[in-house]
Amino acid sequence: MRTVGDVYRVIDGFAPFCTQEKWDNSGLLVGDMSMPADRIYISLDISNESVAAAKKAGAQLMLSHHPVIFSPLKKLVPTDPVWQLAAANMAAISVHTPLDVAEAGINSRLYEMLCETLCLGAVTDTIGGSGFGWVAESRNVWTASDLAKKLQEMLGCQVVRYSSGKQPIHRIALCSGSGGSFLHDAIAQGCDALITGDVKHDCWYTARNAGISLFDCGHYHTECMAQELLAERLKAVFPDTEILCDTQGDPVSYVWGGGCK
Ligand SMILES: [Zn+2]
Known part of the structure; x- marks a missing residue:
């Protein structure tokens, strides 16, 4: 048994x-x-x-x-x-x-799902203290609207909420679940975009003020x-x-x- x-x-x-x-x-x-x-x-x-x-x-x-x-x-x-x-x-x-933080955990799986289509290179940094989010550079460059459409397709969500920052997008942070609280970390690490879910209202303004693109693909669909x-x-x-x-x-x-x- x-x-x-x-x-x-x-x-x-x-x-x-x-x-x-x-x-x-x-x-x-x-x-x-x-x-x-x-x-x-x-x-x-x-x-x-x-x-x-x-x-x-x-x-x-x-x-x-x-x-x-x-x-x-x-x-x-x-x-x-x-x-x-x-x-x-x-x-x-x-x-x-x-x-969330395991080497072969959810963020690893999210990275694998996005890696090929977004042409992501190796993970170079993490955000969120214990490593809740991962940072990688895309070999492609993206506009915010193109990236939002790709995320919607790849993650199978009905809606991707997003705001556009400075473009093109090259250096991308991703964090499964609710990663809005790590936005300052992504900004500090020079990321062009943060892909996450469950983004609170104030984060959209923080993103716009800092010129970083922010994508909310939903808590469920990122986990x-x-x-x-x-x-x-x-x-x-x-x-x-x-x-x-x-x-x-x-x-x-x-x-x-x-x-x-
Ligand atoms: Zn969660």
């Missing part, structure tokens, strides 16, 4: 839990190490929908990128996914910032590759374990039109 502890140790081998940020809450968050894990369900986030899908598939362990318990729990109600997990006797492991990445790593070690990936997709719906500039 495969146990939750077996899975935890494999993850710890390539994305050590001890590397998590102080504010993070990665690790085994529901259940204990001795619980069975012969069928594993992987999702970017643990929602009631993904718990229901995992339960239907007979999974014993849910593995997620974002922690199912992040802020301190002050009460636990039946509509909380944590309640749903416990009621289904399912364990949950989350591997948030360790996977959903975590599911595949984790599934590949576990399949390589546990070929006989059933590993399923969530199919709920982007939790956000979009509508847009020609009414606003």
Whole structure:
């Protein structure tokens, strides 16, 4: 029998839990190490929908990128996914910032996805302290609008929000998830663009004032590759374990039109 502890140790081998940020809450968050894990369900986030899908598939362990318990729990109600997990006797492991900064983690996968089409050279620098974002130079030069169109195609998102800085764009920083707080770092390192998700309002002004192009491809679409990445790593070690990936997709719906500039 495969146990939750077996899975935890494999993850710890390539994305050590001890590397998590102080504010993070990665690790085994529901259940204990001795619980069975012969069928594993992987999702970017643990929602009631993904718990229901995992339960239907007979999974014993849910593995997620974002922690199912992040802020301190002050009460636990039946509509909380944590309640749903416990009621289904399912364990949950989350591997948030360790996977963000791992050498073969999410940013590595994002870089690989963009590398060929954007003609990126080797990674030369990182941004965000522990290395949340990577910097590489493109052998092509880009306008902001051309780069936005390419990102939309490559990442499969419905919308790329962007603002144009000095062009052409050559030196590019990329950071999966919500990397707007690293914008100052990208500016300080002479980047022409930052590609990330979940950009807050004030960041757009910071970018415009500094003349850097900024691209918001969405939190989900810059991190959903975590599911595949984790599934590949576990399949390589546990070929006989059933590993399923969530199919709920982007939790956000979009509508847009020609009414606003
Ligand atoms: Zn994230």
